[in-house]
Amino acid sequence: MATTEVRPDLTPSGEIRVMSPYRAKWLGWFTTTDHKQIAKMYAVTAFFFLLVGGTMALIIRTQLAAPEQTLSLPGLEVTEQVYNELLTMHATVMVFLFLTPMLAAFGNYFVPLQIGAADMAFPRVNAFSYWMVPMGGIVLFLSYFTGGPAAAGWTSYSPLAGPQFSPGNGVNLWIGALAILGISSTLGAINFIVTILKLRAPGMTMLRMPIFCWNMLIQSILILFSFPVVTAGLLLLWIDRNLGGAFFDPANGGNVILYQHIFWYFGHPEVYILILPLMGVISEVIPVFSRKPLFGYKAFVYATLSIAALGTAVWAHHMFTTGAIDVKFFAATSFLISIPTGVKMFNWTATMYKGKIWWNSSMLHAIGFLSMFLIGGITGIFNATGAIDFAIHDTYFVVGHFHYVLVSAALFAMFAGLFYWFPKMTGRKLSERLGIAQVIILFIGVNMTFFPQFALGLQGMPRRIQTYADGLGWGWLNMLSTTGSFLVGTAVLLFVINFFWSRKRGEIVGDNPWDAYTLEWATTSPPPYYNFDALPPIRTERPVFDTNHPDVLAEDEEYDRRVSSHPL
Amino acid sequence: MPRSKTRRSPVAYGLGILGLAALLAGCGAGQVEPVTEQGNGLHGLYLIVFWMGFAIFAIVEIAIFYMAIRYRRRKQDDESLPPQIHGNDKLEILWTTIPAIIVIVLFVLSWIQITNVQEVSADPGMRVEVQGFQWQWTFSYPDETLSNGEPVQVAGVLGEAPPTLVVPVDTVIQMSLKSEDVIHSFYIPQALYKLDVVPGLDNKFDITFDEVGRFRGQCAELCGLSHAQMVFFVEVVTQDDFRAWMTKTRTAAEREASGGDKCKPEGTKVEVAAKNVKFDKECLAAPAGTPFQIVFDNQEAIDHNVAIYQSEEAQPAGEAALFQGEIFKGPKEVTYDVDPIPAGKYYFVCDVHPTAMKGTFNIGEPEG
Numbered sequence: 001m002a003t004t005e006v007r008p009d010l011t012p013s014g015e016i017r018v019m020s021p022y023r024a025k026w027l028g029w030f031t032t033t034d035h036k037q038i039a040k041m042y043a044v045t046a047f048f049f050l051l052v053g054g055t056m057a058l059i060i061r062t063q064l065a066a067p068e069q070t071l072s073l074p075g076l077e078v079t080e081q082v083y084n085e086l087l088t089m090h091a092t093v094m095v096f097l098f099l100t101p102m103l104a105a106f107g108n109y110f111v112p113l114q115i116g117a118a119d120m121a122f123p124r125v126n127a128f129s130y131w132m133v134p135m136g137g138i139v140l141f142l143s144y145f146t147g148g149p150a151a152a153g154w155t156s157y158s159p160l161a162g163p164q165f166s167p168g169n170g171v172n173l174w175i176g177a178l179a180i181l182g183i184s185s186t187l188g189a190i191n192f193i194v195t196i197l198k199l200r201a202p203g204m205t206m207l208r209m210p211i212f213c214w215n216m217l218i219q220s221i222l223i224l225f226s227f228p229v230v231t232a233g234l235l236l237l238w239i240d241r242n243l244g245g246a247f248f249d250p251a252n253g254g255n256v257i258l259y260q261h262i263f264w265y266f267g268h269p270e271v272y273i274l275i276l277p278l279m280g281v282i283s284e285v286i287p288v289f290s291r292k293p294l295f296g297y298k299a300f301v302y303a304t305l306s307i308a309a310l311g312t313a314v315w316a317h318h319m320f321t322t323g324a325i326d327v328k329f330f331a332a333t334s335f336l337i338s339i340p341t342g343v344k345m346f347n348w349t350a351t352m353y354k355g356k357i358w359w360n361s362s363m364l365h366a367i368g369f370l371s372m373f374l375i376g377g378i379t380g381i382f383n384a385t386g387a388i389d390f391a392i393h394d395t396y397f398v399v400g401h402f403h404y405v406l407v408s409a410a411l412f413a414m415f416a417g418l419f420y421w422f423p424k425m426t427g428r429k430l431s432e433r434l435g436i437a438q439v440i441i442l443f444i445g446v447n448m449t450f451f452p453q454f455a456l457g458l459q460g461m462p463r464r465i466q467t468y469a470d471g472l473g474w475g476w477l478n479m480l481s482t483t484g485s486f487l488v489g490t491a492v493l494l495f496v497i498n499f500f501w502s503r504k505r506g507e508i509v510g511d512n513p514w515d516a517y518t519l520e521w522a523t524t525s526p527p528p529y530y531n532f533d534a535l536p537p538i539r540t541e542r543p544v545f546d547t548n549h550p551d552v553l554a555e556d557e558e559y560d561r562r563v564s565s566h567p568l
Numbered sequence: 569m570p571r572s573k574t575r576r577s578p579v580a581y582g583l584g585i586l587g588l589a590a591l592l593a594g595c596g597a598g599q600v601e602p603v604t605e606q607g608n609g610l611h612g613l614y615l616i617v618f619w620m621g622f623a624i625f626a627i628v629e630i631a632i633f634y635m636a637i638r639y640r641r642r643k644q645d646d647e648s649l650p651p652q653i654h655g656n657d658k659l660e661i662l663w664t665t666i667p668a669i670i671v672i673v674l675f676v677l678s679w680i681q682i683t684n685v686q687e688v689s690a691d692p693g694m695r696v697e698v699q700g701f702q703w704q705w706t707f708s709y710p711d712e713t714l715s716n717g718e719p720v721q722v723a724g725v726l727g728e729a730p731p732t733l734v735v736p737v738d739t740v741i742q743m744s745l746k747s748e749d750v751i752h753s754f755y756i757p758q759a760l761y762k763l764d765v766v767p768g769l770d771n772k773f774d775i776t777f778d779e780v781g782r783f784r785g786q787c788a789e790l791c792g793l794s795h796a797q798m799v800f801f802v803e804v805v806t807q808d809d810f811r812a813w814m815t816k817t818r819t820a821a822e823r824e825a826s827g828g829d830k831c832k833p834e835g836t837k838v839e840v841a842a843k844n845v846k847f848d849k850e851c852l853a854a855p856a857g858t859p860f861q862i863v864f865d866n867q868e869a870i871d872h873n874v875a876i877y878q879s880e881e882a883q884p885a886g887e888a889a890l891f892q893g894e895i896f897k898g899p900k901e902v903t904y905d906v907d908p909i910p911a912g913k914y915y916f917v918c919d920v921h922p923t924a925m926k927g928t929f930n931i932g933e934p935e936g
Contacts, residue, residue, distance in 0.1 A: 322764045
């Protein structure tokens, strides 16, 4: 193994350094261009916003727990106005300030390590990308001090978000925040693409690259396609609001459907932007803990490429009920996208076949992801038909569907990744006992929260309503959902406790505690500032494993030859 | 987890799923009962997709948990590696093709239903114009006009009981959706259908209720502050009941249009105010054959007055007024003394703004 006696990552007394040794600690946080340091800052920022957005979610759920109520909390009465603000801010925070930066954190830390690079291609751009995230957050939350935040939903459909129906500063600051965060993501995407294409270590061909890196690459391409479009669209909305434009003002010849096209041309790929890297995480975790290579490496690459390609052609399935689009065309493309998604599900499941599955927190979270993503995927079929969507569009069925993907599945995948990589980042393991408790509570919690929402939607409860009449039979399902949401909150808090406890007192483990496959496990835990002293030979998709298990090297090389020699 | 428990899990899981299936089958797989012809077709498709989805869910979910439990590492296991399987091309082809066939079938079935619900008849049995506004609905019947040319309307008022749209059963009703402010969505859960009400678009759909009853509807697109209050009802009645209801509503509307109950003389003092180049009342009334007073409160710094004319056309035609009040700038209140006028229906206007400021003036008890 490539370790050395010189440990610049240790202090003279032998403690693990969190920081590059070359800078003062407090200054380092502001000046660092180290991808690992930036990744941690991304992760902490994202987790902070998860707690903020999660608190908003709990307020929303509590407001809806019983019919015909207006919740009164100390200092906060959830009136119609406050409710609309909460649903707007909750979604914006979760999408742009939690999930997106969290994925940037995973990518930043592990893409350079997995391809054997010393850092990202543009370290300063990387730091700039990060610093725009808290700036975006500040701009967004400034609206609370300038007359109230945006309340037109995270989609900010015009004319509701236009100057006439949303006067005040909320939507302006919302546009500003999204523009900042969009530019941050776009710069990050360019950085990932260049890093992956240009900085791979000798021997690391594209088809030996870990699937996580493939997913980051394809995610970044999707970002390049979609974020500039929405940023431009939001600029038009800003002109409508502030300079008397009429792009989306029907009274003056504007077109409100145009805004929806622009928004969803970004909005749907955004869903894949949020889930692809997490699929990558799962594709790392499941093989390692099944003690087997990933089943159908090439199928994953092709499936991811197809999802990205089709993902740019399904946007108007969010607009089936506008009466202004070709429902059949977008039903067709939406159906098609389920095929590569299914291929991934089957391959993950097949990876576990005949394995020796290590039941630890990371793997259990990954199994939770498979189980939850399946529900999210299958309920998506109902929407994809177009015809059934006429009934369930904009109801709680849709809320349940996308929360199964973006909360249930995404949280499980994120935690799978955090439990898997925490030892690499700190040299210590997260507590298994707390981890198992967390996975159980999370599993019960998400299902209790989001499954009743399918029933609510099928019975006709629209989304984004502050309250509902008594006697509709929606009360007990909402109460169930609210109860579940507090379990989800508990699971997240358990992780926070686990993190702070394990950071100081977690079991110290070696450089490669999972006997894992990819290059990040070839260096120390945590890795030194410059990442690698030396790299193992890269002859297959799992170089570290082959170095440690010479007996499977021949087999892996044989597969590698087949993969590289044949396009399919 | 203890082994004895986990070994039974796949079976328990399977039984649980079957139990859930039985439960769901008992209540239309969770979806509300459709009450329209179009909805029946959509519900049929829903059931097909539900059971197909359920089968896939059960198979894959059982496979995931079976693999995870069956192939877990046991305590007595040695450190040797399991077979290092990299993949299987035949399986890849299989699990690409089978889902592809399934989605093609589902797409064809969806195509049929989409075509069915999107069909808009050139000659519907009845037309209804739905006007969505922040935050209520107004329904008008363009085929049922009053004597003044206006259609019969059921108007929603924010903060009051939700409006009820009354329609006959077994009739093709064409809903035409209009909005002047933001986007709303006209959603009747038991029709299994919704269509957005988009400013600048003229969205139409046909709907045929096949049972009588009272069904709830609600706006389904976030439209601002009181979005949650945009509730309405659809009352589906028999043809005879519909005609009876329409006659009653029309009579009431005619009375309303001609001044109606709200505009009867109450004493010899008539109050009216002007603001934003508008009178605050559309109709005034005074007793016949006796002098009365008009208390005119001009609330803005613009010239206004009150004048009474024989007919709506009299003022623009330059005919003499029955009474002409002094023109003055507000804010100021002036009381006009008016000589007796014989019973009848007259018009009052502001001579300075005759097109914007006008209304009906009933003297005595007008007929009808």
